[in-house]
Amino acid sequence: DSGVTQTPKHLITATGQRVTLRCSPRSGDLSVYWYQQSLDQGLQFLIQYYNGEERAKGNILERFSAQQFPDLHSELNLSSLELGDSALYFCASSDDRENEQFFGPGTRLTVL
Amino acid sequence: TQLLEQSPQFLSIQEGENLTVYCNSSSVFSSLQWYRQEPGEGPVLLVTVVTGGEVKKLKRLTFQFGDARKDSSLHITAAQPGDTGLYLCAGFPVGGSNYKLTFGKGTLLTVNP
Numbered sequence: 001d002s003g004v005t006q007t008p009k010h011l012i013t014a015t016g017q018r019v020t021l022r023c024s025p026r027s028g029d030l031s032v033y034w035y036q037q038s039l040d041q042g043l044q045f046l047i048q049y050y051n052g053e054e055r056a057k058g059n060i061l062e063r064f065s066a067q068q069f070p071d072l073h074s075e076l077n078l079s080s081l082e083l084g085d086s087a088l089y090f091c092a093s094s095d096d097r098e099n100e101q102f103f104g105p106g107t108r109l110t111v112l
Numbered sequence: 113t114q115l116l117e118q119s120p121q122f123l124s125i126q127e128g129e130n131l132t133v134y135c136n137s138s139s140v141f142s143s144l145q146w147y148r149q150e151p152g153e154g155p156v157l158l159v160t161v162v163t164g165g166e167v168k169k170l171k172r173l174t175f176q177f178g179d180a181r182k183d184s185s186l187h188i189t190a191a192q193p194g195d196t197g198l199y200l201c202a203g204f205p206v207g208g209s210n211y212k213l214t215f216g217k218g219t220l221l222t223v224n225p
Contacts, residue, residue: 002154
């Protein structure tokens with residue numbers, strides 16, 4: 001158990017819909033990272049937040065957005081969903097040193 | 113284009129065999145990390161290598177960072193079924209962001225009893 005929790009574990013929805021994925025980091029970790037994992041692209045960095053502020057952005061689509069709240073939990077919002085958005089979405093957290101990221105168990109999103 | 117290329121993509125071996133998997137790039141990395149991911153779970157960090165030529169051992173696993181810091185290898189001695197999983201290398205390319213961890217696509221290892 002990494003100490004990072006993600007909900008829900010599975011999500012099935014339809015094209016065009018909007019979903020919110022939630023992540024609670026390890027106690028004391030200020031950084032939260034979001035990744036997308038698919039068979040063809042592998043694990044891709046989406047975005048990082050540090051203590052409530054966006055710190056780094058990867059290949060995140062404009063239809064996707066994230067935020068980190070004062071209690072340090074984070075949400076990833078995916079809108080206008082397409083079939084190709086079906087993937088595993090992982091959240092990770094790290095402390096100030098940011099040498100090691102601890103990954104949550106992921107949310108499996110299926111868009112039908 | 114994948115910045116980190118891992119090979120082989122799939123590997124199926126018998127218990128007790130030795131194996132090596134590779135992580136290669138044309139870019140220089142400040143450090144490289146190896147993760148193992150089991151089905152239904154997130155990746156778990158195994159090791160970080162920082163210095164060119166560095167060798168680190170973790171029980172039956174030996175990790176090496178290339179002299180030029182462009183490649184790395186993972187060698188497993190006497191593989192066991194518990195070693196089954198997806199092995200991912202990841203790192204921060206020199207000159208890139210210190211916050212965007214780049215992953216390879218991984219090697220899916222199956223160790224048969």
